[in-house]
Amino acid sequence: MVKRSKRYASAAKSGGAEAKSLEDAVKALEGMQKAKFDETVELSFKLVVDPKQSNQMVRGTVRLPNGSGKKVRVLVFTENADAALAAGADFAGLDDMLKKIEGGWIDFDVAIATTSAMKEVRRAARVLGPRGLMPNPKSGTVTDDVASAIQEVKAGRVEYKMDKTANLSIVIGKRSFSAEKLLENAKAALQSLMAAKPEAIKGKFVKSVTLSSTMSPAVKVALSEVGE
Template sequence: MIARSKRYKNSLGDGLNESGQELGSAVSALSGFNKAKFDETVEVSFSLGVDPKQTSQAVRGTVNLPHGSGKEVKVLVFTENVEDAKSLGADYAGLEDLISKIKDGWLEFDVALSTTSAMKEVRSIARVLGPRGLMPTPKSGTVTDNLEEAINQVKAGRVEFKMDKTGSLAVVIGKRSFTNEQLEENARAALDAVANSRPEGYRGRFIKSMHISSTMSPSVRLDSSQYQ
């Protein structure tokens, strides 16, 4: 999640956390906050009702943001067909050479994809990639033999989300420089994706609360009633 500053903590007196707002109103409220000197990242954060200690209640998934995330994404592909992957738009491609670099501490990429056949070798660095949310998995669509589609989706704005050990998760939905309409459409896509990731068989209240915020702003609580 976004790291919070002293300026953020000092700006919580707006009373915007007490009751949930409709998404459009919340985005408008966010746009009214003072902007930092850099283009702040905007995210929607969720507090979930599931038990993070139960593996059957793990929550993770992906969302295709209509307007992208505003970030230039560096994509790494684990494959033996290096030139093919690079011709499809991969920033880095390889197998044993990349695994060796990663074991030595190199992590200068945002998303890792893998072909099915390469996963046997990739599993050797699961302890490095997993805690950082970079380990390719079939469920997130990052283990695939359709590299062209996967690379295009990631570059266009596909974002992965995963619940942490406290039962919370956050989805980046853009930048403060986006229009309100772009942020609202991206946020709605994120809300729908998280709501649809409810674990099978879970009958309790899934989304306890959700907020929208930027790097330096206070958070605005969203009305979660329709996402229960």
């Protein structure tokens, strides 16, 4: 059993065991003692889907109205590296970038690729895929409008993807955000997730929802907030 600190135990007690409205969950988190660094805040979901079925896969993106609070390092796979760098990319290139990745380098948060570059990028799928870094048309990271894609990512577009156990988390900001900004971001995340519900799922989609920060216990969110 993991031994929890007194601070964690106190926070867990203040959070309560009952499910709360989204607004009250944010207030409960705000009332917990903060760590010495600016913790990341996220909503976590247990979904009622079968991860083994391709038509029940859940993934998507959400444009957070108040941003994620995170400095996002963007890599663009393109034959025109100069244009991508001028548009705000932190790293850009094609064969040279792929060689670095094959050598173990993954110091970036989001990868964008032009359509023509994807044929070459697929050779790094074994490295990028498991880390959620593989460019994908559905998430808007395979595009020829590189400048717009970079701008959206830097402005607060967050990607999410369900794991093999039907769990999914969406970053909604930082503990330094005001309760109002966290609530706005949380609502946007909920709307995005429900819009990503697979057509194959006709009944209940979400089993549970919790709100937490990096070092805090989870606060249960009422399923009524997702309409279930």
